[in-house]
Amino acid sequence: MSEVVVAHHDDHHDHGPDKGLARWLFTTNHKDIGTLYLWFSFTMFLIGGVMALIIRTELFQPGLQFIDPAFFNQMTTNHGLIMVFGAIMPAFVGLANWLVPMMVGAPDMALPRMNNLSFWILPFAFAMLISTLFMEGGGPNFGWTFYAPLSTTYAPDTVTYFIFGVHLMGASSIMGSINIIATILNMRAPGMTLMKMPLFVWTWLITAYLLLAVMPVLAGAVTMMLFDIHFGTSFFNAAGGGDPVMFQHIFWFFGHPEVYIMILPAFGIVSQIIPTFARKPLFGYDSMVYATASIAFLSFIVWAHHMFTVGMPLAGQLFFMYSTMLIAVPTGVKVFNWTATMWRGSMTFETPMLFAIAFVILFTIGGFSGLMLAITPVDYQYHDTYFVVAHFHYVLVPGALFSIIAAVYYWLPKWCGRMYDESLGKLHFWLSFIGVNVTFFPQHFSGLAGMPRRIPDYALQFADFNMVSSIGAFIFGFSQVFFLYVLIKTIRSGEPATDRVWEGAHGLEWTLPSPAPYHSFTTPPNVTDAEAHS
Amino acid sequence: MSRNIGSTGGHGRTVGKLCLMVCGMFAFGFALVPLYDMFCEVTGLGGRTGDQYAYDPASMQKDSSRLVKVNFVTNTNDGMAWEFWAESGGVRVHPGEVKEVKFYVRNPTKQRMVGQAIPSVVPGRAAQYFHKTECFCFNNQVLEPGETLEMPMRFIVDPDLPKNVPTVSLSYALFDITEMAAGNMKSRAEG
Numbered sequence: 001m002s003e004v005v006v007a008h009h010d011d012h013h014d015h016g017p018d019k020g021l022a023r024w025l026f027t028t029n030h031k032d033i034g035t036l037y038l039w040f041s042f043t044m045f046l047i048g049g050v051m052a053l054i055i056r057t058e059l060f061q062p063g064l065q066f067i068d069p070a071f072f073n074q075m076t077t078n079h080g081l082i083m084v085f086g087a088i089m090p091a092f093v094g095l096a097n098w099l100v101p102m103m104v105g106a107p108d109m110a111l112p113r114m115n116n117l118s119f120w121i122l123p124f125a126f127a128m129l130i131s132t133l134f135m136e137g138g139g140p141n142f143g144w145t146f147y148a149p150l151s152t153t154y155a156p157d158t159v160t161y162f163i164f165g166v167h168l169m170g171a172s173s174i175m176g177s178i179n180i181i182a183t184i185l186n187m188r189a190p191g192m193t194l195m196k197m198p199l200f201v202w203t204w205l206i207t208a209y210l211l212l213a214v215m216p217v218l219a220g221a222v223t224m225m226l227f228d229i230h231f232g233t234s235f236f237n238a239a240g241g242g243d244p245v246m247f248q249h250i251f252w253f254f255g256h257p258e259v260y261i262m263i264l265p266a267f268g269i270v271s272q273i274i275p276t277f278a279r280k281p282l283f284g285y286d287s288m289v290y291a292t293a294s295i296a297f298l299s300f301i302v303w304a305h306h307m308f309t310v311g312m313p314l315a316g317q318l319f320f321m322y323s324t325m326l327i328a329v330p331t332g333v334k335v336f337n338w339t340a341t342m343w344r345g346s347m348t349f350e351t352p353m354l355f356a357i358a359f360v361i362l363f364t365i366g367g368f369s370g371l372m373l374a375i376t377p378v379d380y381q382y383h384d385t386y387f388v389v390a391h392f393h394y395v396l397v398p399g400a401l402f403s404i405i406a407a408v409y410y411w412l413p414k415w416c417g418r419m420y421d422e423s424l425g426k427l428h429f430w431l432s433f434i435g436v437n438v439t440f441f442p443q444h445f446s447g448l449a450g451m452p453r454r455i456p457d458y459a460l461q462f463a464d465f466n467m468v469s470s471i472g473a474f475i476f477g478f479s480q481v482f483f484l485y486v487l488i489k490t491i492r493s494g495e496p497a498t499d500r501v502w503e504g505a506h507g508l509e510w511t512l513p514s515p516a517p518y519h520s521f522t523t524p525p526n527v528t529d530a531e532a533h534s
Numbered sequence: 535m536s537r538n539i540g541s542t543g544g545h546g547r548t549v550g551k552l553c554l555m556v557c558g559m560f561a562f563g564f565a566l567v568p569l570y571d572m573f574c575e576v577t578g579l580g581g582r583t584g585d586q587y588a589y590d591p592a593s594m595q596k597d598s599s600r601l602v603k604v605n606f607v608t609n610t611n612d613g614m615a616w617e618f619w620a621e622s623g624g625v626r627v628h629p630g631e632v633k634e635v636k637f638y639v640r641n642p643t644k645q646r647m648v649g650q651a652i653p654s655v656v657p658g659r660a661a662q663y664f665h666k667t668e669c670f671c672f673n674n675q676v677l678e679p680g681e682t683l684e685m686p687m688r689f690i691v692d693p694d695l696p697k698n699v700p701t702v703s704l705s706y707a708l709f710d711i712t713e714m715a716a717g718n719m720k721s722r723a724e725g
């Protein structure tokens with residue numbers, strides 16, 4: 001192995017991983033912790049996926065056939081919670097763990113012990129959440145948005161487990177974010193100035209600040225719920241002088257930045273992958289950074305677009321409508337830059353690039369349906385219909401999730417030193433691409449026609465759209481099991497990967513051998529113009 | 535070696551600042567509660583009306599040039615067994631004039647119960663011009679089984695009420711707070 005591994009002056013930790021289970025329990029290595037996060041999120045993704053398929057099975061035909069409505073509500077709620085907090089967010093944190101130190105030329109994360117803690121509380125948080133499904137009274141059934149008083153006065157008794165689960169998830173995210181910010185601000189190799197950082201690092205830096213700003217507000221919201229439920233306060237209880245609408249304001253003050261927490265790192269990933277396979281530098285690097293920062297800022301002043309129908313003064317409706325539409329401007333800048341990067345590039349279409357291009361196209365569709373929803377008067381019709389479901393699944397599945405899958409295909413050879421099988425990767429892509437569109441595109445139509453969300457039964461005229469949607473969901477679901485097979489096959493028996501892996505790849509991580517050594521950059525690398533944005 | 539590997543040395547300041555930010559935002563989450571109340575009072579969001587109105591009768595000018603229609607809506611919240619009604623569905627008043635309207639509740643159940651009425655005004659921007667000088671909603675009501683209670687409510691519509699608001703609706707939602715009042719920690723309205 002290369003000389004970077006053998007750093008003899010550095011004698012207060014081991015040079016290789018421990019053996020067995022202890023390695024994973026006590027590890028403070030950013031690569032190990034990244035791996036833990038990624039496998040954890042994949043597990044949660046499969047569990048959340050099973051819940052989605054239970055929902056789609058019930059909705060395959062009109063009428064109630066498989067599960068009772070109370071259980072249906074628990075499935076929609078837990079599917080949402082698990083996918084948001086258990087699959088998407090930890091996957092991005094896992095990618096940050098693996099990649100941020102290697103990209104900025106640091107030996108590890110800034111706070112390795114805290115890193116271990118922030119991962120290991122997650123399994124407890126989710127064990128607590130999921131175990132409620134098997135308890136008397138059932139698990140959370142009030143929607144992932146847990147509006148009071150559904151989640152307080154009318155909640156099942158297990159809501160207290162849910163509240164503590166959310167507290168733990170929040171603590172984990174906060175610790176992870178502090179770690180990421182400290183790493184990026186303090187541990188960059190000499191010469192890696194802020195405006196030379198890879199975009200994945202930039203977007204994560206901004207995301208980490210968003211997390212620090214809103215996770216505490218979420219913690220506050222669930223704490224108020226806890227007090228209302230157990231200590232007789234009336235934050236959200238109208239009878240005692242509280243206001244349930246205030247819950248929605250507090251929730252969405254967290255919730256809207258939260259949706260950007262789930263998409264900004266995706267923007268970063270796509271901004272790394274497209275230049276590699278277009279063999280051109282990213283178009284408009286500076287404008288990408290500024291666009292990300294403006295999206296982050298704007299995300300704090302648009303929250304009430306989720307609440308147009310609860311009643312608001314006209315001035316408020318106009319403000320939230322226009323500020324929401326304003327977000328489309330920096331988002332448009334990004335889509336423009338990705339397209340311009342591909343323009344006249346010598347493009348090749350390996351699996352990561354296919355997922356990245358699909359991201360650009362399908363995320364844009366989600367952005368457009370978002371714009372439609374932002375128009376206050378029409379939102380009165382679309383609100384709480386399947387149109388909203390279609391919107392957020394387009395931005396989250398072929399958006400956030402596709403970017404994560406693209407990232408795994410792109411960096412996996414660096415992580416494990418083996419190349420995935422290109423034709424299996426492409427097959428996975430096409431199955432996912434078809435599956436996702438067959439599932440979610442018809443939901444635009446059933447939503448526009450008035451089908452309400454979160455209801456286990458529907459009127460007959462929606463039957464065809466729903467049947468198509470359910471078929472798509474099964475195609476999509478099983479192609480992710482296929483993804484698992486592709487991953488295991490790569491890790492076990494893939495062809496050895498080269499150090500550079502991709503002909504057009506630039507960045508410090510590609511200067512390391514494949515697989516990346518357990519300890520990398522114990523001496524700061526030389527940041528050349530070829531490996532950093534200049 | 536230029537950097538400090540594997541220790542938290544050197545990151546203390548960064549971590550300290552970020553922790554401050556986290557604490558600040560946690561506090562901000564709670565600060566949203568009074569901020570929201572203030573915001574509602576200023577904008578009339580949610581149609582909230584104020585507490586008991588104290589005023590100087592001499593300074594209150596009656597505006598005889600116009601009449602404002604005030605509607606009354608009475609609701610019992612889900613699970614609340616009481617009957618609740620107003621003596622009339624609405625009255626016409628001159629702004630600046632004190633008006634009294636009688637509301638009634640009856641407890642048809644076999645239990646002693648405690649009720650609390652929560653007012654709200656539509657349109658929201660009229661809320662700050664609707665003053666109650668006496669209202670049963672300032673306290674809760676305790677009714678024995680079968681008991682009926684007459685509850686007077688006195689109000690003034692402020693002469694500054696914008697001219698383009700011809701009608702104001704005052705709605706009361708009556709909540710069952712028997713358990714809450716009994717000091718039961720869990721304020722569950724079973725239903």
Ligand code: HEM
Pocket residue numbers: 145259260262263305306324325327328331366367368369370371373374375379382383384388391392395396399400
């Ligand atoms: C141009 C950008 C966007 C605009 C204008 C926009 C607008 C909106 C609006 C107005 C709603 C509320 C619809 C309703 O409930 O009636 C909504 C819901 C939603 N959006 Fe977006 N959005 C945008 C991008 C995104 C992105 C990037 C994400 C996440 C990655 C996202 C995730 C969501 C989610 C999860 C909901 C539904 C929440 C719920 O009620 O469960 N949106 N969007």
Ligand SMILES: [Cu+2]
Pocket residue numbers: 255256259302303305306
């Ligand atoms: Cu939003």
